[in-house]
Amino acid sequence: MTTTVAHLSRLRLDLAYDGTGFHGWAAQPGLRTVEGLLTESLETILRSPVQLTVAGRTDAGVHARGQVAHFDVPDEALQNAQGRSLDALTGLERRVNALLARASTDPKGSSDVVVHSIRRAEPGFDARFSALSRTYTYQVCDDPRAYDPLQRAMTLWVPHTLDVVAMNRAAAALLGEHDFLAFCKPREGATTIRTLLACESRRQGPVVTFTVQADAFCHSMVRTLVGTLLRVGDGSRTEEWPAQRLQGRIRDGEVVVAPPHPLTLERVEYPSPEQFAARANMTRARRSAGDETDCCGE
Amino acid sequence: MTTTVAHLSRLRLDLAYDGTGFHGWAAQPGLRTVEGLLTESLETILRSPVQLTVAGRTDAGVHARGQVAHFDVPDEALQNAQGRSLDALTGLERRVNALLARASTDPKGSSDVVVHSIRRAEPGFDARFSALSRTYTYQVCDDPRAYDPLQRAMTLWVPHTLDVVAMNRAAAALLGEHDFLAFCKPREGATTIRTLLACESRRQGPVVTFTVQADAFCHSMVRTLVGTLLRVGDGSRTEEWPAQRLQGRIRDGEVVVAPPHPLTLERVEYPSPEQFAARANMTRARRSAGDETDCCGE
Numbered sequence: 001m002t003t004t005v006a007h008l009s010r011l012r013l014d015l016a017y018d019g020t021g022f023h024g025w026a027a028q029p030g031l032r033t034v035e036g037l038l039t040e041s042l043e044t045i046l047r048s049p050v051q052l053t054v055a056g057r058t059d060a061g062v063h064a065r066g067q068v069a070h071f072d073v074p075d076e077a078l079q080n081a082q083g084r085s086l087d088a089l090t091g092l093e094r095r096v097n098a099l100l101a102r103a104s105t106d107p108k109g110s111s112d113v114v115v116h117s118i119r120r121a122e123p124g125f126d127a128r129f130s131a132l133s134r135t136y137t138y139q140v141c142d143d144p145r146a147y148d149p150l151q152r153a154m155t156l157w158v159p160h161t162l163d164v165v166a167m168n169r170a171a172a173a174l175l176g177e178h179d180f181l182a183f184c185k186p187r188e189g190a191t192t193i194r195t196l197l198a199c200e201s202r203r204q205g206p207v208v209t210f211t212v213q214a215d216a217f218c219h220s221m222v223r224t225l226v227g228t229l230l231r232v233g234d235g236s237r238t239e240e241w242p243a244q245r246l247q248g249r250i251r252d253g254e255v256v257v258a259p260p261h262p263l264t265l266e267r268v269e270y271p272s273p274e275q276f277a278a279r280a281n282m283t284r285a286r287r288s289a290g291d292e293t294d295c296c297g298e
Numbered sequence: 299m300t301t302t303v304a305h306l307s308r309l310r311l312d313l314a315y316d317g318t319g320f321h322g323w324a325a326q327p328g329l330r331t332v333e334g335l336l337t338e339s340l341e342t343i344l345r346s347p348v349q350l351t352v353a354g355r356t357d358a359g360v361h362a363r364g365q366v367a368h369f370d371v372p373d374e375a376l377q378n379a380q381g382r383s384l385d386a387l388t389g390l391e392r393r394v395n396a397l398l399a400r401a402s403t404d405p406k407g408s409s410d411v412v413v414h415s416i417r418r419a420e421p422g423f424d425a426r427f428s429a430l431s432r433t434y435t436y437q438v439c440d441d442p443r444a445y446d447p448l449q450r451a452m453t454l455w456v457p458h459t460l461d462v463v464a465m466n467r468a469a470a471a472l473l474g475e476h477d478f479l480a481f482c483k484p485r486e487g488a489t490t491i492r493t494l495l496a497c498e499s500r501r502q503g504p505v506v507t508f509t510v511q512a513d514a515f516c517h518s519m520v521r522t523l524v525g526t527l528l529r530v531g532d533g534s535r536t537e538e539w540p541a542q543r544l545q546g547r548i549r550d551g552e553v554v555v556a557p558p559h560p561l562t563l564e565r566v567e568y569p570s571p572e573q574f575a576a577r578a579n580m581t582r583a584r585r586s587a588g589d590e591t592d593c594c595g596e
Binding site: 016017018063065097110111112113114116117144145146147148149150152153154155157261264 | 314315316361363395408409410411412414415442443444445446447448450451452453455559562
């Protein structure tokens with residue numbers, strides 16, 4: 001018996017999207033999703049099935065400036081994008097952006113999702129498992145007089161002045177490796193242990209921006225962290241409250257999940273290429289390999 | 299015969315809006331406009347007719363961060379906003395913003411227009427005729443790889459790298475008082491003489507922002523200036539071309555009106571309060587007073 005082995009290339013996609021018009025990243029039948037639209041566009045051009053793997057599975061309404069995904073494509077399918085190897089990637093990038101723009105819900109036809117680059121992945125690269133960490137920002141404005149309607153698609157407007165120093169003190173107690181059950185929608189069989197690398201807020205005039213970085217996030221974790229810290233910032237809870245909830249693994253009616261529209265996946269951090277495979281193996285081992293109930297995004 | 303004179307207060311409104319969901323500033327029957335929505339909201343609260351005068355009559359799709367308007371209200375109507383004088387203004391501001399948020403087309407209910415402040419105007423103040431100048435910005439991105447979908451509501455995406463230095467040299471020749479017929483949609487009986495105070499582009503990474511300031515603008519003037527300069531920036535026309543069109547008062551098929559969505563009225567400049575009335579009288583005299591075909595916005 002002879003086995004025909006198709007030669008596959010792994011492609012890395014860097015992309016950005018306005019989450020407003022999408023039901024999140026993950027493909028869902030009958031709903032407009034980033035994964036669904038991107039997969040359909042790639043399959044149209046390549047005339048071959050595409051299975052995307054993404055670094056951050058963003059929720060409905062959440063944006064991305066620096067999302068990363070990969071997929072494997074047979075070399076003969078890649079040729080459908082254009083004649084030669086390097087040109088095929090440029091051709092694929094242009095044609096996929098043209099299709100995405102055509103599928104935009106925007107009356108002006110400007111695209112709400114764009115692929116910034118498509119390139120051959122380094123050996124061992126996995127968009128999800130090679131990632132060291134994900135960094136999200138969350139934008140809040142606490143002065144109604146400074147409300148900028150042009151920024152409203154990505155800003156939460158709160159009526160009380162926020163105490164940034166108190167929020168940062170409270171956040172400091174959450175840094176490091178912990179069981180973040182109190183800040184997660186847990187999924188059966190999946191761990192809620194994560195390493196929170198950064199969690200701080202900065203004020204620029206009336207706009208307070210949270211930056212939250214972790215090795216990975218459970219479902220709703222960034223929004224629950226921000227929602228909890230906002231209650232410290234407006235004085236309705238003490239600075240100790242978030243750490244008490246973390247330590248007590250408390251999930252109750254006081255859990256405040258901040259709305260999704262001010263949340264943006266800014267970037268995904270990867271190690272140097274020679275460490276891609278090692279990192280992926282380590283991550284898979286830690287988070288029960290192939291377990292689709294595990295979440296590595298937000 | 300006795301005449302009853304109602305005592306009127308002139309109120310100044312500072313406001314901002316995302317122009318995407320509006321058919322421009324000016325009220326039009328059956329269309330969602332900023333003037334229409336704002337007038338309706340004010341009349342609901344004050345239970346009195348409201349006639350707004352605005353500094354910049356923005357076109358459909360054009361945004362504003364620093365728009366200014368005024369209207370005159372009988373003191374007894376103002377009391378409908380709240381009990382006492384000062385409180386009435388605060389009450390009016392809060393209630394009008396609540397109505398504007400309720401009328402938002404945004405599924406999340408965040409408002410696409412907001413009144414930043416309502417206050418008693420200084421004596422002699424006229425939002426339109428007291429203004430010294432209007433400043434608009436126009437945002438263009440010339441690197442497809444840096445396209446930010448979150449900024450697309452206010453950015454023009456062009457495929458060729460723009461030569462900012464060439465555009466600024468070309469723009470320098472347009473500064474000062476000229477007949478801007480070549481850059482206007484003229485209206486019968488209205489002058490097209492304007493004083494262009496600033497017209498320059500600046501690059502920040504892949505984003506080129508034009509700043510254009512004039513005593514007043516004819517209809518489509520900013521967008522025609524930008525559209526003309528973009529043809530210099532992408533190398534399809536010489537640096538002398540815009541000045542040639544200005545001097546020749548040329549209006550032909552080569553007129554390029556850039557799209558409205560990247561255009562924002564940033565601010566309106568006024569003289570010190572003691573000069574309000576003098577400035578208004580001067581402006582009215584120059585631009586055929588009360589002539590509604592005259593345009594002072596964009």
